[in-house]
Amino acid sequence: MSRFTHFLKDIDDHLFAYPKLILSVLLAITVFFAAQIPAVQMYSDFSDLLPQEHPYIQLHNEIRDNFGGANVVVVGIEVEEGTIFDNRTLALIHRLTQDVDNLPGINHNLVTSLTHRTTRKVWLSEEGSVLSEPYYDPTKKPTLTELELEELKTAVLANPRVYGLMVSPDLKSALIKGQLNEGALDYQKTFEQIQEFRDREQMEGVKIHVTGQPMLVGWVYTYIPQIVQIFLFTILFMFVLLVVYFRRLYGVLIPMMGIAVSAIWGVGILSLLGFNLDPLTLVIPFLISARAMSHGIQLVERYYGELSLEGDSHKAARNTFDSLFRPGSLGVVSDAVGLLLISLGSIPINTKLSYYASLWAICVIINVLLLVPLLLSVLPQPKKIEIKHGGIQKMLSRVGFLVSARSGAIGILAIVAVCFVVGGYGSSFVQIGESEPGSPLLYPDHDYNLSSKAINTSFPGSEELYIVARTEEKGGLKKPEVIKSLEDLQAHMLNDPEMGGAKGLPDLVKQMNRLLHNNDPRYNQVPHDEYYVGGLMFAYMASSPIPGALKEFVNPEETDANMIFYYKDHQGGTIRRAIHMVKDWIAEKGDAVDGLSFHLAGGIVGVTAAINEAVFETNRLVIPMVLGLIFLFVMFFYGSLHAGWLMFLSMSFATILSYGYMGAMKIGINVNTVPIIAVGIGVGIDYSIYIMDRIREEMLRCRTLEEAVIRAISTTGLAVCVTAGALILGVVMWVFLSDLRFQADAALLLVMMLVFNMVAALFVVPSWITLFKPRFITDIQMVDGVIAEKSAMEAAE
Incomplete structure (x- = not known):
């Protein structure tokens, strides 16, 4: 007992x-x-998404103030006709650049744009001095002549760090990027300010696209009033269902x-607990x-x-x-x-x-x-006691007769075996991370995803992967062999078809070397002398009146160099391939230069890679443990190994079909779906527990197991249908009413999990009991007012 x-x-x-x-x-x-x-406060905290113990996140925390992090605002300006090289468009780019530079929490040293003060045209004077000036400075000359516009375009085309990265190859788009300091993030204020200047600067013939993590979170915030409305509507809907059912x-x-x-x-x-509600x-x-x-x-x-x-x-x-x-x-x-x-x-x-x-x-x-x-x-005792159930009662009676018959039970368990195979096959298509471009939080036709698509079509990519090269000695990055090793990594990564481009210290050194040799393309290479490399870096820095001109490439001690690789999406497959390629190169050539090491990974791609790896480990650990512990709890509650196995079978059936559904619908396993899967297992098992317990209880009143199964399905099965139906119909409202795709997809996933668990409770559990007649069900008696299993001798008698 x-x-x-x-x-x-x-x-x-x-x-x-x-x-x-x-x-x-x-x-x-x-x-x-x-x-x-x-x-209670409702807000999102970016740091809550980051597995702080992961080495990628530790690197991200080290470099984010110097090289930037994952909270990047990306603004794209696209002209429908002509190019961006006209006074009207350049003035717009400049105004938007200033707006980005004025965002709350912006890192002013890490704003990049064609018209920003840190983006400079560098040239060699007749006296041999290296000079620089902004490509566009409206304070000196707000209106450029046709000749000056053509000269500006020529200067941009000559600089690979501007052409292709800040200005699109077709010259129809310009890009503005701004890094936000994570310690000073205010997503809602940032989003509102972006939308304000975006609306203010709308003009005919020009499209303004905005993407990036702050923008994504800001869009989610706009749906909070809708979420509250859906809550209220769902509760009202459930209320109506209860009125219709119970009366x-x-x-x-x-x-x-x-x-x-x-x-x-x-x-x-x-x-x-002091927690925020995300x-x-x-x-x-x-x-x-x-x-x-x-x-x-x-x-x-x-x-x-x-x-x-x-x-x-x-x-x-x-x-x-x-x-x-x-x-x-x-x-x-x-x-x-x-x-x-x-x-x-x-x-x-x-x-x-x-x-x-x-x-x-x-x-x-x-x-x-x-x-x-x-x-x-x-x-007070209610006067009306009987509740009429109509058609659902007749349907459940048929289910009861089906699962209580040996032939029916065998057929159902055979179908269950097929479901395991089909579900297992579908599960093989489930990806860790995102399974499609853009953000799965929003629908493909949402402004955010359309902006991301437009920017990634025109440019190498808005998703950045940072790889840090680190030397043991101060100033070690000036060594030619170090620069060439970085150049080799860049060349290796360019073999990835999904990578749009790269930027790093080798590009700067080669460009400066060519510039100091009268722009001779033969000198677009890394010099062989350490002091000469250092001189090139110093010449570039000295040419700019802006402090920290080298900050996007190296840290002040010149021990860390940031290699930036641009991708057009952060799908799970894209990220895994990128990280795998970097690791392969490091394993083969990473120790070729003494004192030089390479460290993964920053930027939105690096951070997402860390999150995906943490999610994979969580999913691999949590789901089996949920199944195992519930198995142990059931076994303890009923004092029967068979009871634990029966619930494990029910959970496994629903779980494998849920993963199969995720594979078919291309729903990735990410930081948002893992909790839903885990709670879906626990929620759905209730139904099987209630059915199993009711069959056991009915064995005290019925002469045969068949009769007990039929009565349990007709009574508790009815309650299971009603509770599951109310929950399913309530949750499914999110599918139709929510403009957040994630919530709609999550609701649909929960609906499927509840359906699978209800099927397991009504068909799988009673069929197994009918076929195998477990002792904790069949051999029971009432002792001192409680149900207990008979001893082996009593059962034999």
């Missing part, structure tokens, strides 16, 4: 002896948590109370609260069933508690375990989510599974 069952029996008498006192305490706790809600006051208000109380406790816990994780808290409603439906459905048998409200409520508290608690623990295990990963946003969401989930044991039966025991 389960120790947990004995424990429930011991506390049962105490709980129902003082229901009003306990309800008063729960009310006081609810009021306390409600008082904490105003302190009873308790059947409507008590499950809705479960959502309200669970949400109050959960948000109160979030506030007490807009991208709102689906998980909503799902937990909706699950609280599902448990409430199960309890009220069972209460009316018991009331029709007992005729006494207090006894019916107590019987409901006795029957459903154990399977309900097991389901809640499964939810909480799936959430808590996410903390084993190294991504802070998921760690925070796991802590508060698991506490939120586990509290359902108190604020629903305990609260609802106690409340029903003190409320």
Whole structure:
């Protein structure tokens, strides 16, 4: 006999002896948590996305102030006719460059644009001095003649660090980039300021595109009011579903109370922990609260069933508690375990989510599974008891006859085996990271994704990968063999068909060497003398009146050089190939120069690579652990290895089909989908637990296993259909109403997981029980008011 069952029996008498006192305490706790809600803040923190222990992120933290990080604002100006080399367009580029330079938290030394003061034309004077000046300076001459415009175009074409990187090859687009300091990020203010100058500068014949991480987060912020509206609409929709199904006051208000109380406790816990509520994780808290409603439906459905048998409200409520508290608690623990295990990963946003969401989930044991039966025991007994279920009852009766027959069970399990094969095949197509260009948070036709596509079509790419070359001695980057090693890495990476271009110290050194030799192309090479290389670097720096002219290439100590590689997307496959190519080159040639080492990886591509690797490790660790721990919990609760295996089979069936669905729909495993998969496993297992427990309970009343299965499907199966249906129809609203693609895709993924779990509960679990007749189901008896498994001798008799 389960120790947990004995424990429930011991506390049962105490709980129902003082229901009003306990309800008063729960009310006081609810009021306390409600008082904490105003302190909760909703915002995104970029650092929460970064696995801080990952070597790529450690490098990113080292270099972001000098070379830049992953929070880059990219503005593209595209003319529909002609080129950008006219006074009207150049003035626009200059104004937009100043607007980017004035963004809150901008790193002024890392703004790049054709018209920015740090982008300079360098030439050799007749006296042999290296001089420089901005390509465009409206303070000296706001209007250029046709000849001057042509000279400007010629100067741009001669500089590979401008032509192709800041001005598109077809001369129809210009690019402005600005790095934001991560410690001073204000996504909402930055986004609003960008949209303001973007709207202000709109003109006929010119398109202004904006992309980058700050812009993406800003767009997400704009949908927060819509998210709140969808929440309210979904709750209203669920309310209508309950009215249609129950048509009873308790059947409507008590499950809705479960959502309200669970949400109050959960948000109160979030506030007490001092965590922010991230807009991208709102689906998980909503799902937990909706699950609280599902448990409430199960309890009220069972209460009316018991009331029709007992005729006494207090006894019916107590019987409901006795029957459903154990399977309900097991389901809640499964939810909480799936959430808590996410903390084993190294991504802070998921760690925070796991802590508060698991506490939120586990509290359902108190604020629903305990609260609802106690409340029903003190409320006036309803006059109308019978609930008519119509067509759904007839359908479930047929399901019951199907799964309780040996031939039907064999057929269903054969189909399950095929599903495992099909799901496994589909799972092989699931990618780690993004599975398509642009951002999966938004739809392909969204302004952000259209801007990204336009910029990446015209330029080498807006997604940057930083590789840092580091020397042991100060000034070691001046050595020719070091520069040539960097040049070799660039040449190797250019073999990647997805890479649009590269920029680094070798380009600058070769360009300056050519310039000092009267622009002779034969001197577009790295000199053989260390002092000569140092002189070239000094000449470039001295030609600019702007401090830190070399900052985009090397650090002040000249020990670190930043190699920048441009990509047109940050899909999982693109990133893996890029990182693999860098590692291959380092393994082969990285130690060819003494004292020189290469370090991965910065920029948005490097940061995303670190996140993808952390997500892969989290997924590989968390999902098996969720399955394993739920297996152990079920085995402990029922004192049966077979019970644990049965739930493992159910979870595996739903999980493998979910991964197959993700592969078919090209949904990648990323920082946003891992929590959904983990919580989906825990949420869906509730249904199988309720069905399995009800079959076991019905064995005390029925003569045969077949009859017990049919009764369980007709009763608890009905509640499973209603709870799953309410949850599915509520969640599916996000698919149609949300303009955030991620939320729509996440909702659809959750719907599929719930459907798969409902199918597992109604078909897989009872079919297995019918076919294999596990002892913890068939050989049971009532001992001291609780269900216990018979001994081997008793079973034999």
